[in-house]
Amino acid sequence: MSGETFPPGVRVGVLTSEPPGMVLDYRAPEGGCALGDFVEVPLGPRRVAGVVWGPGEGRIDPARLRAVARVLDVPPMREELRAFLSRAADYTLTPPALMLRLATRAPGLLDPPAMRRLVHATGTAPDRMTTARARVLEVLADHGGAGFTAAELAGLAGVGATVVKGLIAQGALLESEAPRDTALPRLDPAHAVPVLTEGQAAAAAALREDMTADAFRPTLLKGVTGSGKTEVYLEAVAECLARGRQALVLLPEIALTAEFLVRVEARFGARPGEWHSGVTQTERRRLWKMAATGGVGLVVGARSALFLPFRDLGLIVVDEEHDTSYKQEDGVLYNARDMAVLRASIAGCAVVLASATPSLETWVNAATGRYARLDLPARFGTAELPQMRAIDLRAERLAADRWISPTLQQAVTARIAAGEQALLFLNRRGYAPVTICRACGHQIGCDDCDARLVEHRFQRRLVCHQCGASKPLPDACPACGVEGRLAAVGPGVERMAEEAASLWSEARIRILSSDLFASARALKAEIALIAEGGADIIIGTQIVAKGHNFPLLTLVGVIDADLGLQGSDLRAAERTFQLMRQVSGRAGRAERPGLALLQTHQPDHPVIRAILGGEEDAFWRAEADARRAAGMPPFGRLAGIILSGPDLPAVFEAGAELARRDGPLRAIGAQVWGPAPAPIARIRGRHRVRLLVKADRTAPLQPALAAWAGQLRLPATLRLAIDIDPQSFL
Ligand SMILES: Nc1ncnc2c1ncn2[C@@H]1O[C@H](COP(=O)(O)OP(=O)(O)OP(=O)(O)O)[C@@H](O)[C@H]1O
Numbered sequence: 249m250s251g252e253t254f255p256p257g258v259r260v261g262v263l264t265s266e267p268p269g270m271v272l273d274y275r276a277p278e279g280g281c282a283l284g285d286f287v288e289v290p291l292g293p294r295r296v297a298g299v300v301w302g303p304g305e306g307r308i309d310p311a312r313l314r315a316v317a318r319v320l321d322v323p324p325m326r327e328e329l330r331a332f333l334s335r336a337a338d339y340t341l342t343p344p345a346l347m348l349r350l351a352t353r354a355p356g357l358l359d360p361p362a363m364r365r366l367v368h369a370t371g372t373a374p375d376r377m378t379t380a381r382a383r384v385l386e387v388l389a390d391h392g393g394a395g396f397t398a399a400e401l402a403g404l405a406g407v408g409a410t411v412v413k414g415l416i417a418q419g420a421l422l423e424s425e426a427p428r429d430t431a432l433p434r435l436d437p438a439h440a441v442p443v444l445t446e447g448q449a450a451a452a453a454a455l456r457e458d459m460t461a462d463a464f465r466p467t468l469l470k471g472v473t474g475s476g477k478t479e480v481y482l483e484a485v486a487e488c489l490a491r492g493r494q495a496l497v498l499l500p501e502i503a504l505t506a507e508f509l510v511r512v513e514a515r516f517g518a519r520p521g522e523w524h525s526g527v528t529q530t531e532r533r534r535l536w537k538m539a540a541t542g543g544v545g546l547v548v549g550a551r552s553a554l555f556l557p558f559r560d561l562g563l564i565v566v567d568e569e570h571d572t573s574y575k576q577e578d579g580v581l582y583n584a585r586d587m588a589v590l591r592a593s594i595a596g597c598a599v600v601l602a603s604a605t606p607s608l609e610t611w612v613n614a615a616t617g618r619y620a621r622l623d624l625p626a627r628f629g630t631a632e633l634p635q636m637r638a639i640d641l642r643a644e645r646l647a648a649d650r651w652i653s654p655t656l657q658q659a660v661t662a663r664i665a666a667g668e669q670a671l672l673f674l675n676r677r678g679y680a681p682v683t684i685c686r687a688c689g690h691q692i693g694c695d696d697c698d699a700r701l702v703e704h705r706f707q708r709r710l711v712c713h714q715c716g717a718s719k720p721l722p723d724a725c726p727a728c729g730v731e732g733r734l735a736a737v738g739p740g741v742e743r744m745a746e747e748a749a750s751l752w753s754e755a756r757i758r759i760l761s762s763d764l765f766a767s768a769r770a771l772k773a774e775i776a777l778i779a780e781g782g783a784d785i786i787i788g789t790q791i792v793a794k795g796h797n798f799p800l801l802t803l804v805g806v807i808d809a810d811l812g813l814q815g816s817d818l819r820a821a822e823r824t825f826q827l828m829r830q831v832s833g834r835a836g837r838a839e840r841p842g843l844a845l846l847q848t849h850q851p852d853h854p855v856i857r858a859i860l861g862g863e864e865d866a867f868w869r870a871e872a873d874a875r876r877a878a879g880m881p882p883f884g885r886l887a888g889i890i891l892s893g894p895d896l897p898a899v900f901e902a903g904a905e906l907a908r909r910d911g912p913l914r915a916i917g918a919q920v921w922g923p924a925p926a927p928i929a930r931i932r933g934r935h936r937v938r939l940l941v942k943a944d945r946t947a948p949l950q951p952a953l954a955a956w957a958g959q960l961r962l963p964a965t966l967r968l969a970i971d972i973d974p975q976s977f978l
């Protein structure tokens with residue numbers, strides 16, 4: 249869309265990501281400026297960057313109006329992204345300045361396109377060849393003629409800078425100017441087109457068709473684990489790229505990107521752009537710029553990739569769309585899956601939500617026809633879905649502090665004997681969730697949080713899973729001082745590994761738990777090692793449930809299938825169903841058939857039966873009916889309000905006042921519950937109190953919430969956070 253322009257001297261509104269964080273009026277600079285231009289403006293004594301957001305609002309007296317200092321030499325922010333940021337800010341009740349910050353989070357974005365001097369080989373041999381000179385030329389040859397700065401080249405060759413200088417002087421190397429940020433290699437949609445099964449081909453054709461529509465097209469791609477969802481949506485990516493447009497694939501976990509990158513390279517002959525916390529700042533800046541200029545076709549990233557300034561976005565894929573890690577739980581509270589749909593609707597492009605176990609929200613959207621739905625009901629090739637059975641723990645003999653039942657033990661032993669892998673799944677990090685003093689009964693808790701400390705035996709520490717604080721395992725009870733009576737209660741994955749080692753002393757046992765790996769790279773390496781057969785038994789937390797392919801894995805044993813059903817969480821049933829089906833789906837993905845065994849004390853629980861029976865649509869219908877009857881999401885809407893502060897009575901009083909002054913909410917027919925102490929009543933020394941607001945699906949919830957919360961003048965020590973569509977109720 250062509251931007252509105254503002255002649256010199258005219259009032260314009262500029263949004264900056266700095267406090268006070270609102271649109272401020274300035275005078276357009278000499279030469280004028282246009283909507284979306286990145287500009288530098290004076291703010292107090294400083295100069296800060298901002299974006300021309302609209303015409304001035306006229307609040308500042310003309311005599312005090314300051315001028316925009318200059319227009320920056322970067323591509324302006326497009327109308328589509330500005331609209332997205334505004335709408336996302338309104339939806340999440342976040343100040344637009346914070347949204348702008350999400351969209352400009354890489355260093356040096358606003359520097360002018362910089363050049364740097366790169367060295368290339370000319371093919372001319374130097375007068376005299378030395379070993380050092382030969383090494384330099386070898387490095388260049390090894391890298392297929394890529395250019396390096398003189399310093400990089402000297403570093404790679406392990407020689408002094410003078411060697412490179414000498415080669416330049418001799419004409420063997422040539423130094424010339426090149427842009428600092430360069431386009432990524434092109435992906436070729438025709439590079440290695442897969443042969444799809446009939447079902448896959450039909451789904452791929454439907455998605456390709458969506459790409460030709462050039463319009464907002466949301467689709468649920470529902471396929472059982474191992475059915476080839478990735479294969480299918482990559483065809484939509486191919487179509488998008490063939491049309492010269494850009495595609496974005498969101499993944500819930502960095503650990504998944506390694507496998508994904510390899511698949512993209514095999515399919516398209518080159519790697520996509522990568523955007524997540526493991527990417528260097530230099531690469532981030534490059535990717536941001538290339539997104540804006542069209543120098544990247546496909547970006548794979550974590551949720552914040554949604555805020556990249558794509559020049560021509562044609563497709564967004566949200567893989568494993570049910571994954572709760574799409575919800576950002578601190579800072580700006582947003583759900584990347586929902587925001588992806590919002591961005592696609594504004595960009596007028598296709599969005600594919602892929603999952604074997606979609607969220608109820610998405611399932612309902614597909615059932616009501618708001619989203620199209622494509623199904624892949626069978627696994628690819630000869631692979632069958634795993635058989636699923638319950639192990640009734642009430643009928644098993646288990647010693648104290650033992651969690652692997654004889655039935656599960658036998659099954660694992662059989663798999664190891666057959667040269668296959670078994671996965672023992674327990675969604676609990678660490679060694680034991682509770683440390684108790686056998687002398688006085690005291691349970692060791694965090695000093696700053698209302699949480700028990702979790703023993704991590706590898707680190708020899710007790711760790712708070714709320715705030716991350718940790719301390720060494722004490723010898724004496726901190727409450728009664730008695731020594732040697734502290735005992736670990738309950739299992740974590742580390743303790744399971746100990747039990748497994750005692751049962752299968754010859755087996756190679758590996759633990760997959762996010763806290764055991766110092767870097768994303770180390771975790772990726774471990775996953776690759778397991779995939780290649782470097783383990784007999786894998787003990788894992790929910791990190792293993794997500795989209796990994798372990799071809800030798802044929803048995804999944806769930807240590808405690810009841811774990812997730814205990815809470816009163818609105819989504820307890822849904823989450824348990826998703827997690828159990830996903831983790832079971834890791835078994836039997838290649839030729840050999842898979843089996844999943846769920847240890848449970850309640851094999852007749854409706855959710856456990858639904859998991860075992862695999863009657864998914866019946867499960868979703870029952871869940872949907874229950875939520876509809878209760879007016880719960882997605883049939884009604886919720887907002888969580890969390891008040892926190894150092895002084896409990898003050899926090900409670902603020903909550904009570906909010907509850908009393910509920911006029912703006914009553915006006916839209918919404919109800920308020922609370923205040924009540926949050927289930928985790930203290931984090932990092934701050935007391936936490938929650939309120940919950942429930943409204944009809946169509947009620948204008950956000951403006952009412954803004955008006956409601958706006959009545960309160962909070963003291964500086966109190967914080968109020970509003971969580972729209974909360975996923976966590978802690
Ligand atoms: N048409 C095909 N040709 C060759 N290989 C295929 C094809 N379809 C699927 N596969 C292979 O089958 C396996 C499963 O496919 P894929 O990972 O795409 O499934 P998925 O539905 O995304 O699985 P999950 O939901 O469990 O992550 C992969 O190893 C993939 O390469």
Ligand SMILES: [Zn+2]
Pocket residue numbers: 694695696697699712713714715716717932
């Ligand atoms: Zn803590």
